[in-house]
Structures are given as C-alpha cells and as structure tokens.
C-alpha cells in the first residue's frame with residue numbers, strides 16, 4: 001500500500017476546560033470544621049440519620065439536613081480492601097488499606113485509609129480513630145485527617161453496623 | 166392518546182454566579198416546591214426524569230449526585246437526559262402515554278458559572294471539522310443572525326426591540342436575571358459583541374434550576390384547579406453541520422409545530438426558547454405567530470438563560486399563564502444545539 005492510501009486512523013483534538021467547583025453550604029461547613037480539627041455532620045430532621053460528611057440533604061427524605069452535629073474521630077471499619085494496584089493519581093504507594101469507616105453517631109460510612117496496622121490484622125468491626133495532621137497544617141480539606149489507625153477497644157458487633165454496609 | 170397536563174412549576178432565581186449552593190442545594194428547594202404545589206405525595210409520583218450536562222458540571226455522572234435532592238431511596242423509577250429538561254419532560258410524557266404511570270417529576274439544573282460557557286458549548290460541535298477550530302457560541306449565533314437579516318430584510322433595530330421588550334416583561338418575573346426599561350435606539354448605540362450581535366442580543370450566562378410535575382387525566386383534574394393540558398408535542402432535529410441547513414429558517418420548528426397541532430387554532434401566548442434576539446424572530450416565522458400573539462411574557466431566555474433549564478422553564482412559564490387563567494391556548498418551545506439545531510414544540514391548553 002502506498003503512503004497516500006494509508007488510512008487516517010486518528011486526529012488530535014486537544015480539549016482543555018477549567019472549572020471552579022462550588023463546595024456548597026453543607027460541604028463548606030464540614031470543610032471549615034476540618035480546618036479546626038472538628039468533624040461536623042448534619043442530622044436529617046425527619047428520619048434522624050446523621051450524615052458525615054454532610055451533603056446538605058437526606059437522600060431518603062429529600063429534605064435539607066440543617067441540624068449540625070459534631071462527632072468524634074472514633075469509629076468502626078464496616079468493610080475494607082487491600083489495594084495492590086499502583087496509580088499515578090495516588091499519593092501513596094501500594095499496598096495499602098482502604099476502608100469504609102462509620103464514625104460513632106454517624107449513619108453513613110465514608111472512604112478512608114487505614115495505617116499503623118498490619119494488613120492481616122485489618123478486619124470488619126475493628127475500632128479505629130482519626131489521625132490528624134499537625135495543628136498548624138490543618139486546613140479546609142478532608143486531608144486534614146491523614147488516616148485512621150486501630151485503637152485498643154473490643155471489636156464492634158456485626159449487628160451494630162450491618163445496616164451500614 | 167392519554168390526557169397529560171402540567172400541574173405545577175417552580176424555578177430558582179436565575180443568577181450569574183451561584184457561589185453559595187452546589188447543584189443539589191440548588192435543585193432541592195425547587196423540586197420540593199413543585200412537588201408540594203402539585204398536591205401529589207412525593208412517594209406516589211410514578212417517574213422522575215432530569216435534564217443536565219456533565220460538561221457544565223465538569224464531572225462525569227454529575228446527575229447521579231443531584232439525585233440526593235429528590236429522595237431516591239428506596240430506589241425510584243428514574244431517568245436522565247443529557248439535554249435541556251424539556252426533553253426529560255418529553256420522556257416522561259411518553260412514559261405516561263404508555264400507560265403504566267399517572268404522574269412524573271421533571272427537573273433540570275445548570276451551573277454554567279463553574280466553567281467558561283462559550284468554550285464548553287464549542288464541544289457540542291462536530292468533533293472532526295468544527296470543534297477543533299474552536300468557534301464559540303456567540304460567533305455561531307452571529308453567523309445565523311447575519312444570514313437571517315440578509316434573507317429577510319429585517320434590521321438590527323428589530324433585534325433591539327426584541328431585547329427591550331423581553332427585559333421590560335421580565336420586570337414582573339421574580340426569577341429573571343436581566344430586567345429593566347431600555348430604549349431600543351440607545352441599545353443600538355452600544356458596540357458590537359460579534360457583529361451583527363450586540364450584548365443585548367445575547368442571553369445572560371445564568372445558574373438555575375427548575376421543576377415541573379406532570380399528571381394524567383383524572384389525577385390532574387383532582388390535584389389542580391386548572392391544569393395546563395399538553396394537547397400536542399413533537400420534536401425535530403436538523404443537520405449537525407451548520408453549512409448543511411438554511412440558518413435563516415427553522416424547518417424543524419415549523420414541522421414540530423405542525424405535528425403538535427399548532428395550526429388547529431389561535432394561540433394567546435408563546436414561550437419561545439430563543440436565547441438570541443434574532444432566534445425569536447426565526448421561531449415566530451417558523452410557527453406563524455402573528456403580532457397578536459404575546460411572546461415570552463416571562464422575559465424569556467434573554468432575561469435569564471440557565472443551560473439545560475431554560476427550555477423546561479418555557480414549558481413551566483407557558484403552563485403558569487394557563488393555570489392562572491390568563492390565557493387559554495399557549496405554545497411552549499425548547500431548543501438545543503447550536504443555532505436552533507433541535508426544536509421541541511408543544512401546544513398547551515387551559516380548561
């Protein structure tokens with residue numbers, strides 16, 4: 001096949017767009033709490049569920065969650081996995097442990113790293129606590145919490161978190 | 166065909182930049198208001214359909230997180246169109262026609278302020294021959310405006326008159342963003358933005374959200390004193406390539422209007438989704454609307470143009486006039502794509 005008959009298999013059309021996100025009222029309150037070393041959630045006025053981080057609404061009742069609730073950094077691992085796949089977008093080298101953590105008093109588990117714990121000791125029901133960055137490094141970001149680590153407490157019973165898996 | 170009516174409508178105030186609320190927080194009060202106004206308990210609404218665009222949000226599947234605003238758990242029957250909410254309304258209307266549901270919630274949201282809207286709109290163009298050249302939305306509208314003025318002998322003064330009337334009418338619309346009394350002659354003294362268009366010929370960039378509840382026959386009569394019945398609805402699409410169609414005319418609007426049954430009687434008002442002044446004139450021509458028809462009493466998109474919302478809002482504004490008893494027959498129109506590429510027309514009637 002001559003050069004001129006080779007198929008055109010691709011064109012280059014670079015696209016570049018920039019966006020400035022709006023955190024929103026609920027996330028703004030949560031992120032300001034992070035800057036003070038506090039974990040702020042919101043309670044649904046109808047069903048009473050506490051959302052941490054808050055999304056500003058109850059996904060079940062579709063009403064604004066305007067009651068602010070502070071919870072501590074203590075919680076329970078509801079499920080976990082050990083990541084062994086490297087990725088350019090990760091700030092941490094594999095392997096590492098990711099977990100869903102249900103903070104005491106909250107009704108929505110969230111995704112976080114577990115450290116200071118051997119992989120074969122991570123388990124569902126394990127009690128953990130937040131490890132914060134040093135006070136002078138606190139900021140309006142989820143990264144104010146570096147990771148969670150195990151604490152010396154008996155495991156939570158499966159019954160206590162089975163609704164939140 | 167089943168009788169289907171708009172029984173409620175709510176919309177957020179159109180603003181240039183909503184810095185406080187995110188999309189969920191923008192949508193939630195509007196959805197709550199429309200549902201409450203409809204008188205149909207939220208759990209009894211048979212179907213939910215939304216219109217929005219990931220390119221505006223800058224994130225994939227952004228409509229999924231917006232579901233936080235509607236109470237989607239336990240799971241609801243739900244769908245989404247990556248188009249103006251008017252097309253979500255169309256999907257809901259079809260679903261009600263099929264007969265397994267009697268009501269639907271439709272909502273739309275758009276927060277153009279998070280990105281650069283003209284650049285975002287460029288990405289809806291043909292990705293091989295047009296988008297890489299980077300034409301922006303205002304320049305494309307200007308190509309169309311020039312073609313229209315040359316083809317019809319209309320003047321830039323006619324365009325300024327559309328802008329002045331829209332902004333004046335918008336003074337009574339609490340959701341409008343650009344309102345006030347403007348002298349068309351003075352508007353013509355302003356510099357061109359992209360000739361032949363001046364700033365007043367273009368819509369504002371808006372953040373906004375809107376919601377509508379549809380109900381069929383007996384349910385609509387039960388919950389609403391004066392439902393706005395959708396007597397006919399149709400949408401048509403024209404070629405993607407701007408060079409493949411006559412920009413001075415809107416054949417798809419004319420055809421959609423004909424199939425929606427527009428020709429069977431006089432109309433009192435029309436809410437036209439014409440973001441640019443010349444597009445209102447093109448649409449009037451296509452739908453055969455005479456001077457006796459009041460166009461965009463809400464102020465229309467020239468007074469507030471949230472992307473993905475403004476078309477659905479035309480349906481809501483037209484329905485509101487009928488529900489209030491101020492008119493008995495109305496046209497609602499929505500558009501999508503560059504230079505009126507796709508057009509939806511509905512004929513609405515009060516009782």
Ligand SMILES: [Zn+2]
Nearest residue numbers: 044047058061
């Ligand atoms: Zn709730």
